[in-house]
Amino acid sequence: MALSFFRQGKQDVSEAQELLFKWPYIGLITFSITTLNFLITYNLRSATFQYVYFYIIDLVTTYLIIRFYSYGIRILNRKAPVHGDFAKRVTYQFTLHTLSVVIFSILINEFLDHLFFKGERLSLSFQFYTQDTVLAVVFTLLFHCLYLGLYLLSVKKPPQEEGIKKIKVFQGMAHKLVDLNKIICIYTSLGNTYVVDGHYNRFVSEKTLGEFEELVSERFFRANRQFLVTMTIIDSYKSAGNGKIEIFLNANSIGDLNKSIYVSRSKASSFRLWLKRG
Incomplete structure (x- = not known):
């Protein structure tokens, strides 16, 4: 963070952690999270061709959630910069930001479920709210740790001057x-x-x-x-x-x-x- 978690002239975009939201990294992260979530959620021993359809929808869902996550990060960078009051930023990111991402995750899953599966796959299901939503919280918290960890590593670099x-x-x-x-x-x-x-x-x-x-x-x-x-x-x-x-x-x-x-x-x-x- 040389001059100004996605520097002001570049809108805090040249930072190491901002790479998380750029290609090909965002694609790799989307694929990894979707695949891991898919393996945890489904019993692939009884998989059918329809599961390919499920996986594609899940890829789109995960990508949209990560994009929403990055939008929240941009707001936090304006309201509570990571290079300012770090404790305040961590508090906001692990509470309000996490809550907003989880709510968005629920809403986008419900929307896509009704759009593509007429609400018969996930909507209001016990498994979705006790398993998938919990996983969304876990992945969000892990992403916070990765994001803030990259920031801490970057500020430890000796100034070039x-x-x-x-x-x-x-x-x-x-x-x-x-x-x-x-x-x-x-x-x-x-x-x-x-x-x-x-x-x-x-x-x-x-x-x-x-x-x-x-x-x-x-x-x-x-x-x-x-x-x-x-x-x-x-x-x-x-x-x-x-x-x-x-x-x-x-x-x-x-x-x-x-x-x-x-x-x-x-x-x-x-x-x-x-x-x-x-």
Whole structure:
């Protein structure tokens, strides 16, 4: 979780655990859960060709439930980010999120049962509510553990910036190597990307802001489409209209560096959390 459980610019999507909801991983997970559930639920010794039909419907059901699970994760990432109050996030995920996924599981199973089997396969059956629903709870809790476990593994990785890592920049016609640890701001202006070091020297870089976002760690915050900032360059900030935050920069002698920039409403909470972590 470098910058911002599905980073803000990429909507928290580049995280390791977000791969759970992307192909081919989501397909593998859907197949594995469906197959395991099928083996637990049915006596395959008396299987008929109709069981193939059952299995296909179960595959669709499991996929829809996982998609609903990922939708809930996106909501949690906005309301209770995993990189913020971790205990609060775990509580919400293991209670409200689990309950919503189980309810959705029941509703989608009932709907598909009535749609394809006229309610004669699962609907209101004792076995469904005592076995399949319990399995849904177990699989949901295991998925929570996997998701949060991947997050904890990712945050244990050493920040990329801690070592001496230099990038090539241009100062006039000359090439220069600048240590990433000494950069305090990266921004774009008129189609060019500029990096500013701790002495407020400005250099031109061939890299895009998105490429820099991949290189830097939590010392930087993606304030908007034009700016990656560190706390060093921030002089002060205040709340602005519509939930935005206005950041005042130590622009010094850099003429085209804005004296203030805005953080959008959607990123305001992440910005405050970033300040707390710093």
